[in-house]
Ligand SMILES: CC(=O)N[C@H]1[C@@H](OP(=O)(O)OP(=O)(O)OC[C@H]2O[C@@H](n3ccc(=O)[nH]c3=O)[C@H](O)[C@@H]2O)O[C@H](CO)[C@@H](O)[C@@H]1O[C@H](C)C(=O)N[C@@H](C)C(=O)N[C@H](CCC(=O)O)C(=O)O
């Protein structure tokens with residue numbers, strides 16, 4: 288229970304109807320989750336307008352309402368507050384309700400198109416290995432010092448987010464490493480959080496269904512850096528075209544990392560093979576367990592952030608060298624007849640290109656690369672032909688299949704992908720909508736030494752078809768097929 292007046296701190300409201308002196312039991316922004324004595328925040332969404340549910344929320348027990356427009360008739364026993372932007376107010380209110388837990392943690396946010404989960408997870412594992420109590424908020428899962436809480440979003444809604452941060456404070460955590468998605472920034476899910484640092488990995492094609500243009504996608508990402516406090520660090524990838532743009536207007540302490548361009552933290556790849564990476568990092572030569580140039584960037588980002596968080600350089604390198612990456616990111620197994628199977632979460636053109644170029648760099652000779660790939664339904668349609676184009680240009684054989692079709696027709700998604708394929712590559716491309724069949728076919732095509740890449744679903748344990756999440760696990764499918772090959 289918290290007093291309404293306390294949870295309104297920092298909220299710019301234009302009108303108040305009521306006493307502001309009531310006790311609030313919970314903050315709720317979905318009328319279907321209203322509990323007696325709660326505050327209902329009416330948010331205009333992408334599908335519906337939360338203002339249409341104010342009456343329902345009051346009927347079910349809400350005693351205070353935050354809204355952008357007052358309804359025609361306002362119940363006198365309910366407090367009404369008008370704000371310019373309810374989503375923004377929701378962030379501040381949720382933080383206040385949980386007593387601003389981010390101020391009692393060192394909170395580091397990671398943003399960018401690819402690499403967020405890998406960087407946040409490595410930081411979490413690293414700091415735990417160095418003896419700290421930590422929290423993690425990621426696409427794969429949330430963790431409160433080892434306790435796993437399933438994740439529904441890359442960045443949770445403000446109420447769930449502040450509740451998780453508050454659990455971390457109660458557990459005595461020193462640090463929290465979290466992914467900051469562009470949707471979360473645009474929807475103000477991180478409003479009211481106090482960050483100790485921000486990390487930018489890269490910006491490439493994704494989510495144009497939501498942001499419409501690449502410029503507004505960049506603007507969303509940049510808004511996170513622009514609002515970092517002066518006391519925080521802003522760490523960017525200086526090899527990315529937009530790395531320095533991210534730093535332009537931030538009041539935070541600006542730092543860069545890079546393999547190619549001038550940067551505060553530098554690394555160079557000495558060896559890149561299936562067994563891992565040998566890097567010259569800040570003038571030290573160290574082997575790491577992760578594979579590929581993109582992971583050299585991720586490792587360097589983690590190393591740089593750890594140093595900015597005042598950790599000892601050699602301790603960091605010793606711990607980091609022992610770590611494996613996040614689940615479903617370049618995870619591989621070898622069949623009894625020596626076919627290599629890789630499961631990777633590449634679901635953007637850049638990620639597909641990175642993972643396939645890595646496979647080319649580290650394969651021993653003329654082994655064939657067979658890629659199984661689909662594209663998500665109800666997501667950016669413009670990335671479909673590009674992902675298919677990249678996959679066919681970098682593979683010897685491609686099986687186009689389904690990812691999570693969601694509410695779309697799988698055959699239409701595959702057709703959209705086929706549009707991007709150059710005629711010269713069409714003859715080594717087949718389309719099999721059933722993902723299980725597609726994986727089985729890839730295993731049948733493969734000869735000893737060949738490499739199969741299952742792209743797009745990584746750690747996911749489901750396939751979403753028409754609103755139903757059916758159990759599906761790429762790694763398990765691969766293991767089963769490899770057993771058959773024995
Ligand atoms: C497009 C998008 O991001 N949508 C998010 C958004 O929902 P929305 O704006 O569509 O909400 P809406 O359905 O229009 O409803 C508007 C308001 O009315 C309320 N409502 C609605 C119905 C009702 O009966 N009563 C009621 O009160 C809703 O609770 C909401 O507050 O706000 C919701 C609450 O926070 C999110 O759950 C929801 O995520 C959807 C499920 C989603 O799939 N989001 C994905 C795209 C996403 O956020 N992904 C990023 C990662 C992307 C990446 O970088 O890879 C993430 O951070 O996970």
Ligand SMILES: Nc1ncnc2c1ncn2[C@@H]1O[C@H](COP(=O)(O)OP(=O)(O)OP(=O)(O)O)[C@@H](O)[C@H]1O
Pocket residue numbers: 399400401402403404405406426441466488489581582584585615616617631632633634637638639641642745
């Ligand atoms: N630094 C990087 N640069 C480019 N591609 C990367 C990088 N790191 C990982 N990838 C590729 O992107 C995929 C997703 O990586 P990861 O899950 O770490 O990214 P993410 O930003 O968390 O993605 P999401 O937006 O879905 O949360 C990986 O499986 C790999 O193929």
Ligand SMILES: N[C@H](CCC[C@H](N)C(=O)O)C(=O)O
Pocket residue numbers: 441634662663664666690691743744747
């Ligand atoms: N965070 C990403 C995940 C995409 C994963 C891929 N398997 C898909 O379903 O498209 C999104 O929601 O767009």
Ligand SMILES: [Mg+2]
Pocket residue numbers: 403404425426427441466
């Ligand atoms: Mg992620």
